[in-house]
Amino acid sequence: MGTRVAVINEKNEILLSKRGDFGTWALPGGRVDSGELIHESAAREVREETGLEVKIERAVGLYYQQGRSRTNVLYRAKPIGGELLSKTDETLANQYFLHGINCPKSHSASFILMMLIRLKLSSAQLKYHN
Secondary structure, eight states, X not given: OEEEEEEBOTTSEEEEEEETTTOOEEOSEEEOOTTOOHHHHHHHHHHHHHSEEEEEEEEEEEEEEGGGTEEEEEEEEXXXXXXXXXXXXXXXXXXXXXXXXXXXXXXXXXXXXXXXXXTTXXXXXXXXXX
16 A cells, blocks of 8 residues: 655645656655554655655545556645755655646656546646656
8 A cells, every 4th residue: 555645835836756766757655654544654755755744635536556566545735844855865856846837747647637637726737848
């Protein structure tokens, strides 16, 4: 079981992390530790990967991550503290993207589009670049 977190700030921007293991942009998240509540794992993963403290607002859905044979819970969250780190031990970069401005293209692009639709953001305005 794992988590992914759509962190949406007050400017309606979404936080993406460039993963250190695959070098692709994705939502922050990871594996749930033994004995850990799923929503607590989501907040911990965001903190570890980005430096931000977040308030989990709600679960958005479940999806199966085929390459890792893992089911993830997707959450929506808002930042409530901490400091956004440009990179961490687990990430090469962390950055907010406005949904109407360029978002990085990656294998996660279709997932991000689906998530934006579920979060009721205007996915039609997304533009991708390499």
